[in-house]
Amino acid sequence: MSHITEKAVSHDDERGPKRRPNLALRMGLVIFIASMFLFPGQVYSHFYGHFTGLIGTRMITGQWEVVILNVLFFVTFLVPLSYRKKASWGKHGLVAAFFVSLFIEMYGIPFTVLFVSNVVHPSPLVEMHNALVVNFLGVSFAFTLPMLYGTLMMAVGTAIIVIGWITLYKKGKEGELVTTGIYSVSRHPQYLGFLLVIVGWMIGWPTVITLIFGAILVVMYVRVCLKEEEELLGEHDYAAYRERVPFLI
Secondary structure, three states, X not given: OOXXXXXXXXXXXXXXXXXXXXXXXXXXXXXXXXXXXHOHHHHHHHHHHHHHOOOHHHOOOOOHHHHHHHHHHHHHOOHHHHOOOOOOOOOHHHHHHHHHHHHHHHHHOOHHHHHHHHHHOXXXXXXXXXXXXXXXXXEEEXXXXXXXXXXXXXXXXXXXXHHHHHHHHHHOOOOOOOOOHHHHOOOOHHHHHHHHHHHHHHHHOOOHHHHHHHHHHHHHHHHHHHHHHHHHOOOOOHHHHXXXXXXXX
16 A cells, blocks of 8 residues: 655655665565475365365355454455545455455355365365364354465454554655655555455465455556556655665565
8 A cells, every 4th residue: 555644755865775675574475385385285185175165064154244244354454545645446346345255155155165066076075184273253163274374364464454554644644655664664565465365365265266356356456556656656756765665575
């Protein structure tokens, strides 16, 4: 998310060092994702079982209160993005549709899981190993190892989004550019957070609909970032800021 608020950096800062990529953060993300493949059997059964619909009794159905709670929680993160300077957010509906379809499939009626499982029938159900079981609202949620990885990515993404909001609220003034705090590490930290949330869902619940919607949203968010860069390039000393701070990470 672009920073429509804190005063641009001083001229001394503008003559500062060129951009230094966040190598430690990048390597940490790569190592984190790669470590999941130290358990190839669990990763294979998780992705194969969800993508083919052969997850059988692991599906939770009819839990509409869980559907509503999750949809409200994640769609709420879109609200502050409506208060942007120039960006058009008519695409909010696509993001909301992603979460609605995702949670209906996870906890309501698993349309694509049932459809795909019928296509590959009579293949046997895939056996998946639980790494963690949590009870919430009277419903037991079983997490495979990749689900835990996806959940952690979503938690980190959510934290980045919230930190971005707080930075804008505390540091920002209308019409000025925020370049401090988390915005000194990433030019679009809130979009980075959303991308982590989306990829986390794609890892944790890799069904056909999730992968299709998720890929579309990833492309959409990157295009929005590029569009905002074009809009801001001629103002707020944004060119100098762009030379110092990485695009996402």
